[in-house]
Amino acid sequence: xxxxxxxxxxxxxxxxxxxxxxxxxxxxxxxxxxxxxxxxxxxxxxxxxxxxxxxxxxxxxxxxxxxxxxxxxxxxxxxxxxxxxxxxxxxxxxxxxxxxxxxxxxxxxxxxxxxxxxxxxxxxxxxxxxxxxxxxxxxxxxxxxxxxxxxxxxxxxxxxxxxxxxxxxxxxxxxxxxxxxxxxxxxxxxxxxxxxxxxxxxxxxxxxxxxxxxxxxxxxxxxxx
Numbered sequence: 001x002x003x004x005x006x007x008x009x010x011x012x013x014x015x016x017x018x019x020x021x022x023x024x025x026x027x028x029x030x031x032x033x034x035x036x037x038x039x040x041x042x043x044x045x046x047x048x049x050x051x052x053x054x055x056x057x058x059x060x061x062x063x064x065x066x067x068x069x070x071x072x073x074x075x076x077x078x079x080x081x082x083x084x085x086x087x088x089x090x091x092x093x094x095x096x097x098x099x100x101x102x103x104x105x106x107x108x109x110x111x112x113x114x115x116x117x118x119x120x121x122x123x124x125x126x127x128x129x130x131x132x133x134x135x136x137x138x139x140x141x142x143x144x145x146x147x148x149x150x151x152x153x154x155x156x157x158x159x160x161x162x163x164x165x166x167x168x169x170x171x172x173x174x175x176x177x178x179x180x181x182x183x184x185x186x187x188x189x190x191x192x193x194x195x196x197x198x199x200x201x202x203x204x205x206x207x208x209x210x211x212x213x214x215x216x217x218x219x220x221x222x223x224x225x
Contacts, residue, residue, distance in 0.1 A: 005188065008060045008197040010181075013039065017202065018052065028095075029057055030197050032064025033083050047086065049093040060197060061087065061097040062180070070104045080109075084117050094125055098150050098180070101129035123147065127178055132158070136165050143169045148194070153182020156191065163190035 011017045012029035013036045021029060031049075041047050049059055063083055065071070071079060080100055087097055099118060101110050110131070118126050127150040130139050139162075142149050156162055156179070167190070169175040176194040188196060 005193050006058075006195040008058075008195055009201055010062075010197050010199045011202050012053075012059075027056060027058055028060065028195070029053070030060040030062060032062055033086055034064030034066070034079075036086075037079075037082070046089040049090045053093075058095040059093060060195075061090070061094050062197075063098065063100045065100065065102065065105075067102055067104070076100075076105070076109065080113065080117070087121070091121060091125065096125045096127055096148065096178075098127050098129050101131055103131070103133065107131065107133070129180070130155070136161060139165060139169070143173050143175050147174070148176045148178060150178045150180050151191070152180050153184070153196070156182060157184075166191050 006028050008028045008030040009021060009026050010030040010032070012021060013031040018029075036047065053059055063079075065079070083100065087094065099110065099113060114128060124147070126146075127148045128142055128146055129150045129152065130142055132152075132155045134141070139149075151162070151166065166175075166177050170177065170192040177191060179188070179191065179193045179196040181197060181199070182188070
């Protein structure tokens, strides 16, 4: 039988969100390095995940650069160096982490990072991110080299071949796919995902919406303010 997909609750870098999570049975959480930096990292010592999350939490780390943000080459190099340090300081406590990737990130930079910064980290903790610009050929290249691969959730909606391709690689190659930023049931039914990360649980606080599951569809109801 198929295992249940693990849901990673994003936004745990915000103390109030973390406090809320701690009152529940949630065990899988996600933190954004970008938002941690924006909130202000400690100046005299490294940010250690073990100081903020108890041992029973499984922590997923993403670089978190907003997709519309285009960093200058020097800014990207600085951010990447800081992200590498963050991962190195917390590698024993991190369950898995994603690389820096996206439409506005030069793909030669991504490839170089894979060969250098991420070449020596434990394979089970590193997740390369498929970029739709590389197409299904690029997906096959990742499958040939990595067990775990992250897929941006929005790409499941725009690429009609992606769902069938991921299903085939899961069956034929044993690849484990992790969906980033999507909780749409139609998407999740099409992919044999190992995990999915989402901010949907924060919708009531961010947008005044409640999320209702009727057994078939996810529906949002906006609350009156």
